[in-house]
Amino acid sequence: MAVTLDAPRFKHKVAVIGSGNWGTTVAKLVAENTREHPDLFEEDVQMWVFEENVVIASDSPHYDPAVGDAPQKLTSVINTHHENVKYLPKIRLPSNVVANPSLLDTVKDTSILIFNLPHEFIGSVCKQIRGHILPSARGISCIKGVTVTEDKVELICDYISETLGIYCGALSGANIANEIANELWCETTIAYNTPPCDRRTEIGAAATNGGQDQQHRDSRGAVSKVQLTPLSRDYPPIDHAELRKLFDRPYFTVSMVSDVVGVSLAGALKNIVALACGFIEGHGWNMTAKTAVMRRGMLETIQFCQEFFPETIQEMTFWESAGWSDMIVSCTSARNWRCSKLAVERGVSVYEVERTELNGQKLQGISTTKEVMSFLRGRGVENKYPLFKAVEGIVDGTFKVENIPVLFRH
Numbered sequence: 456m457a458v459t460l461d462a463p464r465f466k467h468k469v470a471v472i473g474s475g476n477w478g479t480t481v482a483k484l485v486a487e488n489t490r491e492h493p494d495l496f497e498e499d500v501q502m503w504v505f506e507e508n509v510v511i512a513s514d515s516p517h518y519d520p521a522v523g524d525a526p527q528k529l530t531s532v533i534n535t536h537h538e539n540v541k542y543l544p545k546i547r548l549p550s551n552v553v554a555n556p557s558l559l560d561t562v563k564d565t566s567i568l569i570f571n572l573p574h575e576f577i578g579s580v581c582k583q584i585r586g587h588i589l590p591s592a593r594g595i596s597c598i599k600g601v602t603v604t605e606d607k608v609e610l611i612c613d614y615i616s617e618t619l620g621i622y623c624g625a626l627s628g629a630n631i632a633n634e635i636a637n638e639l640w641c642e643t644t645i646a647y648n649t650p651p652c653d654r655r656t657e658i659g660a661a662a663t664n665g666g667q668d669q670q671h672r673d674s675r676g677a678v679s680k681v682q683l684t685p686l687s688r689d690y691p692p693i694d695h696a697e698l699r700k701l702f703d704r705p706y707f708t709v710s711m712v713s714d715v716v717g718v719s720l721a722g723a724l725k726n727i728v729a730l731a732c733g734f735i736e737g738h739g740w741n742m743t744a745k746t747a748v749m750r751r752g753m754l755e756t757i758q759f760c761q762e763f764f765p766e767t768i769q770e771m772t773f774w775e776s777a778g779w780s781d782m783i784v785s786c787t788s789a790r791n792w793r794c795s796k797l798a799v800e801r802g803v804s805v806y807e808v809e810r811t812e813l814n815g816q817k818l819q820g821i822s823t824t825k826e827v828m829s830f831l832r833g834r835g836v837e838n839k840y841p842l843f844k845a846v847e848g849i850v851d852g853t854f855k856v857e858n859i860p861v862l863f864r865h
């Protein structure tokens with residue numbers, strides 16, 4: 456028997472939490488889509504900016520002689536010139552991207568929260584917004600990393616879900632922000648398991664019980680501890696079709712999947728392998744050595760997923776953009792690879808290259824390596840992951856790049 460539903464009264468309000476290189480790019484593409492789908496989304500997209508002062512160079516088209524070299528608020532520059540001059544220079548943002556320095560104001564009344572900032576800042580952000588978001592909000596994490604405590608490794612989207620009491624999916628893929636901001640075509644993967652209490656096309660308890668069925672399966676396939684507030688029927692649904700409308704662009708092809716674990720961990724762990732490939736190339740080896748490291752790195756990634764998140768891992772995920780494609784692009788053209796290559800070439804630390812070359816952008820690979828290794832060591836299984844361990848050793852100066860092949864000698 457079909458259930459007739461009233462038309463939703465509200466549209467989804469969308470916010471992007473983070474405004475770095477990728478955060479600003481995602482805000483741009485999402486804002487293009489909120490304009491194209493006024494039936495589903497409010498047009499304006501709030502983008503939370505970790506406020507800082509910037510100086511506009513005299514050769515910039517945004518230079519104002521009346522202001523000169525005086526520092527200006529980054530939010531004010533973005534909202535005036537529609538450009539994030541620090542983290543995504545030379546890219547025009549749609550005027551419906553609204554830079555907001557207040558985290559609480561950004562998330563107020565927001566029904567779709569897109570988390571997009573370096574993973575080390577997610578804890579502080581979640582603590583600040585806990586209790587200040589719509590209980591029925593839904594999240595998508597674009598963050599590549601994990602959170603680790605002594606005996607536990609946790610996906611970022613699960614951390615968000617547990618800290619905020621909302622459902623959160625994951626977006627990850629072979630995505631170089633500057634290319635996508637320039638509208639050069641690529642693919643991405645979004646993993647989202649629509650909670651039963653939000654499903655409207657199914658006839659049965661979830662659709663008809665007024666939202667009492669609040670349990671859902673978390674990324675591991677286990678029934679989550681989080682008691683969800685069902686998405687109000689005053690809003691349009693949030694399911695794969697709507698998420699595609701929010702993220703898919705002619706230059707950004709979205710694949711929707713359900714393997715949140717595989718998508719999240721492939722995105723986090725490839726950063727360790729990207730560092731290894733940069734070290735290899737900095738040492739003077741070439742593609743043949745790098746492909747060997749990519750293959751070994753992918754084997755350790757899959758092993759990690761199977762060992763610690765066995766229930767829902769789907770091998771097909773590694774053939775999605777979030778899998779092999781991201782491994783390849785990250786090991787040949789992304790920031791972690793570029794900076795680790797430069798570090799070996801210059802004989803300095805990767806931290807030093809991050810500081811001098813990235814103008815405030817952050818590498819995720821070093822902290823992820825340290826976090827993952829501390830977790831593996833806590834479990835006494837670090838020797839089962841020789842490549843990850845070697846990357847940690849190279850960063851710490853206790854292992855030499857030229858010894859990588861020795862790790863795999865029988």
Ligand SMILES: NC(=O)C1=CN([C@@H]2O[C@H](COP(=O)(O)OP(=O)(O)OC[C@H]3O[C@@H](n4cnc5c(N)ncnc54)[C@H](O)[C@@H]3O)[C@@H](O)[C@H]2O)C=CC1
Pocket residue numbers: 473474475476477478479504505542571572573574576597598599600630631632633815816817818819
């Ligand atoms: N840039 C890229 O091409 C891609 C990045 N990613 C992932 O996206 C996530 C976000 O990276 P990006 O946007 O590239 O960032 P970014 O590295 O370009 O920028 C750093 C950001 O951190 C902010 N920040 C600095 N201190 C802070 C603090 N104390 N609290 C909160 N924020 C602070 C800065 O304001 C800036 O927005 C990362 O997990 C990254 O791995 C994923 C795909 C592509």
Ligand SMILES: O=C(CO)COP(=O)(O)O
Pocket residue numbers: 599628629630631729781784785789790791792818819
């Ligand atoms: O995730 C990325 C490519 O898919 C970007 O990686 P970097 O952070 O190393 O630039």
